[in-house]
Amino acid sequence: MDTKKKGxxxxxxxxxxxxxxxxxxxxFDRFALTNLAPFVNPELGLNNSQxxxxxxxxxFAWAISGFIGCLTSDLRRQKKKFLAVFVLLFSICSLATGFAVGFISLLLIRIxxxxxxxPVLPLNQSFMLVQSTPSRRGFNMGVMTTSGVGLISSLLGPIIVVALATAIGWRATFFLTIIPGLILVFLILKYLIEPDMESFASTSAPEQKEKVKFTDVLKNRNVIVTCIYSIFIIGWYVTMLSFSPLFLTEVKGLSPTHMSFIMSALGAGAILWGMVVPSLxxxxxxxxxxxxxxxITLFAPLGLLFTPASSPLLMALCCFxxxxxxxxxxxxxxxxxxESVNPKFASSAVATVQLAGELIGAVGFVAIAGILADAFGLSAVMWLCAGLMVVGFFVAFGIYETAPLVLERRKAKLGATAK
Structure with missing residues (x-):
């Protein structure tokens, strides 16, 4: 691809x-299984705990490999090839999901x-960091991590996979996921340019040669608080996506098609809020x-709980x-x-927050949700999700402000008061 093109x-x-x-x-691949759970679970004989x-x-596997991938990303000189290989391998695993015959085989394939x-996100971030215009770096990151995910995984994903599963079966649906994977591998190898990390490092922070120490990151109050907060919001996020399809079909009695449209409302919300919330x-x-x-996130779990099955549009609005x-x-x-740590520790700070959320929030609360669902019904999962965000609400009060524009206004106000 020509890097000199304009427009x-x-x-x-x-x-x-x-x-x-x-x-x-x-x-899309990560949560395809949750959208197809009403098809997969009965055939494989899975209960909610399993x-x-x-x-x-x-x-757990995602958290560990993602954390290691983030820390070692700068050590890889052939990021483009690594990215292509990982995309190919997880696409093969997605296809292999269609061959699962029971709990153990499905568990191993998904691990x-x-x-x-x-490691895909840390590698993606390396390209974004180096090859984005500085004024667009945050915007580009937001498009990739939030709005793009909302469109592909949450908005289109449920509708596509449920429609395919209804027409050709859930196994064939997973078999077809290899096709977009192969297309993406081709695009990566054909069009992406290897990021020049050494040149970027020398121009962005030539004076910083010290080795990154985790103790400096972990001593920061905002890192500690956001780690705790991430446990609850990531637990809420993954648990909602994992069990909402089952809740809608088994508790509310909706058809898989109606369920998929309600789930797609989450994607529509992610696209909008992914741009609005950071800007605010x-x-x-x-x-x-x-x-x-x-x-405000309480609208999603409580809306599903208390909205009657006869009002799917209202459910979708609550989810949105x-x-x-x-x-x-x-x-x-x-x-x-x-914004809370020295720039040379930025990647480590982000990796630490992500690890805490995935390792404790996603791993722990999703497992707890399955146990609660078997013991008290799937409605208990929605109450769990609501409770997680109530706790997260109180934890967020421990954050100290870091937004540059807000801090500048405070500084200017203090200066004016001093005069």
Whole structure:
């Protein structure tokens, strides 16, 4: 791809589109199983505890490999080839999901798949960091991690996989997932340019040669608080996506088709809120926006609980509003940690927050949700999700403000008062 082109067809836009498709497909594959759970679980004889354990094991593999991938990303000189290989391997695992014959085989396939999907985001971020125009770096990251995922995984994903499963079966649906994977591998190898990490490092921070120490990151209050907060919001996010399809079909009695449209409302919400929430946090502050939208997320689980099955549109609206939580992710997971520590520790801060959320929140609470569902019914899962965000709401009060514009206004106000 010609890096000298101007306008829409310049390399940067192509890079953003390709990496957005890559990460969107990662999340599409990750949660395809949850959208197909009403088809898969009865055939394989899975109960809610087993299904929750499969999703937890996947999250554990994702968290460990993603954390290692983030820390070692700068050591890889052939990021493009590594990215292509990981995309190919997790696509093969997605196809292999269609061959599962029971709990153990499905568990092993999804664990291996999680190991291959975990490093994709750190590799994507390396391209974004180096090859984005500085003024567009945050925007590009937001498009890739939130809006793109909302469109591909959450909005289109449920509708596509449920329609295919209804027409040709869930196994054939997983077999077909190899096709977009192969297309993405081709696009990566054909169009992406290897990021020059050494040149970027020398121009962005030539004076910083010290080795990154985790103790410096872990001593920071905002890193500690966002790690705790991530446990609850990521637990809410993954648990909602994992069990909502089952709740809608088994408790509310909706058809898989109606379920898929309600789930797609989450994707529509992610697209909108993924742009709105970070922008509001730039203007009004990270802390107040995280606090306010943490409470608004309650619309999703409580809306599903209390809205009658005869009002699927109202359920979809509640999900759309409540999925504002997806827009909080770029704020607490990237903006707050990176603005709170020395720039040379930024990647480690982000990796630490992500690890805490995935390893404790996604792994622990999804497993707990499965156990609760078997013991008390799937409605208990919705109450768990609501409780997680109530706790997250209170945790968010421990964050101290980092938004540059807000801090500048405070400084100017103090200066005016002093005069």
């Amino acid at each position: 829409f067809f310049r390399y940067e836009n192509g890079m953003v589109i390709i990496l957005t498709l890559v990460f969107g497909f990662v999340m 299904f929750g354990f499969i999703m937890s094991a996947f999250a 291996v798949m999680g190991l291959f999907e975990g 946090s730039d203007r009004f502050g990270r802390k107040p926006i995280i606090i306010i939208f943490s409470i 509003i409540g999925w504002c939580g997806a827009g909080i992710f770029p704020v607490f997971e990237a903006a707050v940690p990176t």
